[in-house]
Amino acid sequence: MVDLGCWPGGWLQVAAESVGPSGRVAGVDLAPIDPPLELENVFAMEGDLSNPSVFPPLLEYLGHRADVLLCDAAPKITGVRASDRAREEALLGAVEVAIAELLRPGGLALVKLLDCPEAQVFEARVRRSFSQARKVRPEATRRGSSEAYLLARGWGRC
Numbered sequence: 030m031v032d033l034g035c036w037p038g039g040w041l042q043v044a045a046e047s048v049g050p051s052g053r054v055a056g057v058d059l060a061p062i063d064p065p066l067e068l069e070n071v072f073a074m075e076g077d078l079s080n081p082s083v084f085p086p087l088l089e090y091l092g093h094r095a096d097v098l099l100c101d102a103a104p105k106i107t108g109v110r111a112s113d114r115a116r117e118e119a120l121l122g123a124v125e126v127a128i129a130e131l132l133r134p135g136g137l138a139l140v141k142l143l144d145c146p147e148a149q150v151f152e153a154r155v156r157r158s159f160s161q162a163r164k165v166r167p168e169a170t171r172r173g174s175s176e177a178y179l180l181a182r183g184w185g186r187c
Contacts (some may be wrong), residue, residue: 144177
């Protein structure tokens with residue numbers, strides 16, 4: 030399993046429990062996990078998920094492409110609409126590249142989406158590469174939040 034935007038480490042902990050002691054979880058974020066997680070089946074690295082140089086260490090740790098790709102990353106919001114939308118578009122483009130590089134055929138992706146046109150375009154493109162996809166909004170999501178997640182299964186449908 031791979032976790033993009035893994036700081037502060039909560040999803041890494043849940044993923045580690047989910048895959049069990051024989052599974053592996055690799056994560057990347059701009060911010061380091063501090064304090065580091067002391068879990069034997071977790072590798073977390075500091076890096077920019079938009080830089081493809083982060084993919085080889087993640088794949089090396091996993092030993093193969095991931096069955097599941099989680100992405101809870103969000104751009105730093107500045108309050109300047111044009112800037113924020115460009116940042117979201119760049120982040121989603123990087124996630125799309127990461128899916129292609131890190132996810133095994135048939136794999137599952139869960140990606141955070143903000144309510145914006147860039148997310149709608151990303152969702153439409155990504156849906157075409159999976160056999161199933163739907164938008165989900167966890168019950169615990171704060172009222173008024175624009176966050177939702179794209180849950181996509183069956184990567185590689187083309």
